[in-house]
């Protein structure tokens with residue numbers, strides 16, 4: 319993940335070049351990499367799609383995407399004029415094997431012009447159902463064979479369940495070596511998610527207490543205030559467990575729970591992560607109701623505006639059983655984590671967009687202070703805030719000023735935006751650059767995707783076999799269904815609601831004041 323400029327000539331072949339992902343994510347990321355000087359001198363972006371689009375119109379469309387979605391702001395005319403000629407569009411029927419011979423010729427033409435063999439990145443910005451003909455087409459035209467220069471990128475959802483993920487892995491590895499396959503989980507490209515590794519393994523302070531002896535439990539939360547938007551076609555068949563828990567939340571869990579890698583070699587890091595997934599205790603069918611909660615939002619209010627319920631969203635069935643909220647309790651059965659619960663939760667139409675990991679330490683083993691001093695005391699807590707704000711906060715006890723002995727919790731806080739005055743790269747920028755460099759550390763290996771499906775399969779199956787009778791069961795703008803509180807309350811614990819949001823109200827006060835109530 320060293321972000322130095324790449325010299326290797328590169329062609330991005332984007333299947334689904336006319337689609338939403340290219341417009342919203344890929345074009346802004348590639349443009350920002352270009353502006354920041356990371357793109358090689360010789361590169362091309364070749365959008366491939368079913369409907370013909372003239373190069374000029376295609377460039378205009380991508381520019382609109384950059385202007386609307388880039389975190390780096392709008393395009394500037396000079397940079398765009400330099401960037402745009404690298405973009406071309408090619409119409410192709412992906413079910414027609416001959417289309418791939420045409421593609422092979424186009425790619426060879428680049429090699430000839432550049433006088434060098436270019437890296438070819440085949441990006442599947444399309445639903446999984448069309449990956450098969452594309453992989454076969456690429457193989458038919460021998461575009462898969464060069465292990466060094468040919469790479470294939472696959473987006474989530476990576477399969478629909480364990481069997482379909484295995485099927486997809488079999489298909490990909492039939493034509494490509496594992497080292498050529500880049501499975502994207504965009505959370506792994508997020509700066510703060512990567513920072514979990516730095517925080518854990520570049521500091522001596524925390525690793526000795528990062529275990530069951532000192533940690534009581536861990537909470538991983540990814541809350542969104544958006545609804546399903548225009549993605550109901552996909553989401554109706556996915557739901558929160560598949561859409562978020564199987565990938566993003568489990569990947570974060572892996573980074574929190576993994577053993578120290580021997581080196582930062584991509585296979586070493588990924589091996590340590592897959593070890594965690596394999597150690598997650600299997601939830602038996604009869605245990606699902608005690609360890610997992612699902613919910614679906616009804617109408618409500620978000621940030622002062624009225625929003626509709628999930629079942630009234632366009633394209634959603636009036637009796638939809640799809641969950642828009644999921645909370646799960648997991649255990650990692652190994653020496654480090656035995657009997658330490660990991661509570662994961664995610665949902666749409668919650669009060670705020672907020673992702674954080676909260677590490678709750680055990681209370682002190684013996685109370686030195688009299689009961690009267692402890693009225694407000696709480697165990698240590700470490701908070702890794704991922705979005706919208708990025709930072710690390712540590713709660714510890716101090717003596718409250720005054721003549722009597724009373725303890726009070728305070729927060730020590732680090733915020734990225736204050737400590738570093740630079741823009742953090744967007745996840746896709748990091749991931750696209752890593753693909754160009756051939757660094758797969760931040761991508762999912764085949765066995766990781768399968769192990770992650772293995773973790774959630776019993777819950778998926780139980781939820782499929784027992785139709786929810788209580789949906790909708792939380793109002794848009796609330797933190798989730800009632801059963802969600804019970805999931806953790808039955809263990810004598812409570813959910814941590816976003817600390818940062820409460821702090822943000824007044825950062826200055828929060829810095830010196832006591833921690834807000836949970």
Ligand code: BG6
Pocket residue numbers: 474542561562
């Ligand atoms: C995607 C999910 O993978 O992640 C979406 O499919 C979700 O449903 C999105 O909204 C959240 O990503 P981020 O980066 O906005 O937290």
